Amino acid sequence: MESEKSMKEHIDELxxxxxxxxxxxxxxxxxxxxxxxxxxxxxELAPSFRVALDHSHIFDVIxxxxxxxxxxxxxxxxxxxxxxxxxxxxxxxxxxxxGQYALAQLIDQVEQKHGGALVRLQKxxxxxxxxxAA
Amino acid sequence: xNPDLVSGNRLFRNFMAEELEHSTxxxxxxxxxxxxxxxxxxxxxxSLDQSMHPSQEVDLSNxxxxxxxxxxxxxxxxxxxxxxxxxxxGKEIANAPEVGALxxxxxxxxxxxxxxxxxxxxxxxxPALQSTLADNPDFLFMDPAAGQLSAIxxxxxxxxxxxxxxLKEIRxxxxxxxxxxxxxxxxKDRLPSLGLVNGEDMRVxxxxxxxxxxxxxxxxxxxxxxxxxxxxxxx
Numbered sequence: 001m002e003s004e005k006s007m008k009e010h011i012d013e014l015x016x017x018x019x020x021x022x023x024x025x026x027x028x029x030x031x032x033x034x035x036x037x038x039x040x041x042x043x044e045l046a047p048s049f050r051v052a053l054d055h056s057h058i059f060d061v062i063x064x065x066x067x068x069x070x071x072x073x074x075x076x077x078x079x080x081x082x083x084x085x086x087x088x089x090x091x092x093x094x095x096x097x098x099g100q101y102a103l104a105q106l107i108d109q110v111e112q113k114h115g116g117a118l119v120r121l122q123k124x125x126x127x128x129x130x131x132x133a134a
Numbered sequence: 135x136n137p138d139l140v141s142g143n144r145l146f147r148n149f150m151a152e153e154l155e156h157s158t159x160x161x162x163x164x165x166x167x168x169x170x171x172x173x174x175x176x177x178x179x180x181s182l183d184q185s186m187h188p189s190q191e192v193d194l195s196n197x198x199x200x201x202x203x204x205x206x207x208x209x210x211x212x213x214x215x216x217x218x219x220x221x222x223x224g225k226e227i228a229n230a231p232e233v234g235a236l237x238x239x240x241x242x243x244x245x246x247x248x249x250x251x252x253x254x255x256x257x258x259x260x261p262a263l264q265s266t267l268a269d270n271p272d273f274l275f276m277d278p279a280a281g282q283l284s285a286i287x288x289x290x291x292x293x294x295x296x297x298x299x300x301l302k303e304i305r306x307x308x309x310x311x312x313x314x315x316x317x318x319x320x321x322k323d324r325l326p327s328l329g330l331v332n333g334e335d336m337r338v339x340x341x342x343x344x345x346x347x348x349x350x351x352x353x354x355x356x357x358x359x360x361x362x363x364x365x366x367x368x369x
Contacts, residue, residue, distance in 0.1 A: 010318035017312060018325045025308035031300065040301050047326035 011055040018048055019064055023071035038068065038076045039084055046088040053095065056102045061085055061109045082110045086117055091125050 022041055026033060052059050065081035086107060092100045110117040305328065312322040322328060 006318035006320070010316075010320070013317045014320060014325065017316060018308075018328060021308035021312045021322075021325075021328060022304070024311035025304035025306075028307050029300070029304050031303075037300050037304070041304060044301065044305070044327045051326045 008055050011052060011057040012059075015048060015052050015057060015059055019045075019067060023067050026068070026071040033072050033075055035076050038072045038081070042068070042081065042084045043088060045085075049085065049088050050090055053089070053099050053102050053106075056098050058102055058105045061106055062113055079114050082114060083117070083120065086110055086121060087124065089121075091128055093125075093129075 022045065026038065026041060029037075061082055062078070065078045065085060068081050069076055069078040089103060089106065090099075092103055095103060107117050107121060309322060309328055312325065312328065314321060316322065316325075
């Protein structure tokens with residue numbers, strides 16, 4: 001319980017440190033970076049995005065995308081990374097109200113900057129729902 | 135708050151209301167049959183129609199032609215239900231002629247698939263952990279006291295051991311960058327996407343698996359043990 005409280009208090013710092021770590025990892029990868037690898041890193045970050053949501057931490061999606069894009073020497077465009085991050089976020093139906101509110105704010109950042117985020121996610125959720133029902 | 139953000143949130147919430155409605159109204163008649171059979175078996179108070187026969191419940195013809203390796207998860211579940219009915223009716227499963235092509239081990243496997251799915255649905259594991267656990271049905275039958283923990287830890291450790299070497303290289307570098315001491319007394323092993331399965335995850339898995347195992351009839355465990363032996367022998 002104490003650990004949970006501490007996590008809530010420090011989630012912004014911990015999240016930022018973890019993103020820094022992955023950016024460092026990408027920057028210092030000895031081989032040639034390729035888009036699939038960048039997206040694989042973003043997939044690995046899914047649990048961190050989930051923890052951030054669970055603790056109502058509204059991280060800056062645009063900034064995180066810029067940092068990852070820069071670390072990958074702009075091989076993958078920041079916009080593509082934004083959408084890739086959104087694709088890792090959980091289906092809102094499994095979140096509580098606070099989590100849904102936090103999720104809405106994350107999506108809205110990308111919607112404001114690039115547009116089309118909500119429509120794409122709605123399609124994804126509808127597809128997931130159909131798949132689950134099948 | 136930014137008015138655009140407010141309207142965006144409203145739009146999102148409307149959509150969410152629809153999503154939730156869909157997600158709560160769904161339900162599988164087959165899974166409820168399975169649950170009721172499981173329940174009846176566990177309580178040893180079988181109230182099934184004694185004249186009911188497994189072969190009347192499901193069509194196993196496709197399945198028996200292709201065998202266990204060619205069966206879909208859904209078919210294995212169906213077989214599980216049929217076999218559980220036979221259990222509940224006190225029939226000798228291995229000798230039931232209508233499902234003669236199926237073995238006790240195949241039954242165990244079909245039940246494990248169902249039990250595993252149920253387990254994953256009932257416990258709130260992180261998405262990464264869920265996807266790795268989903269590939270490893272045998273963790274349900276682990277016995278921590280028998281020293282299987284390290285194997286489980288290996289299997290569930292954020293894909294460590296089977297992830298792409300390039301990704302592993304980046305993860306290693308990322309871990310080397312993170313200081314050991316983090317704000318709030320956390321260590322880098324507790325960071326969600328960098329750490330291996332942390333202590334809390336393992337505690338939750340062990341506890342949940344223990345509870346789940348307690349609800350699985352011992353006959354099924356025997357079947358599972360038989361399957362493992364048969365697999366070893368075949369290899």
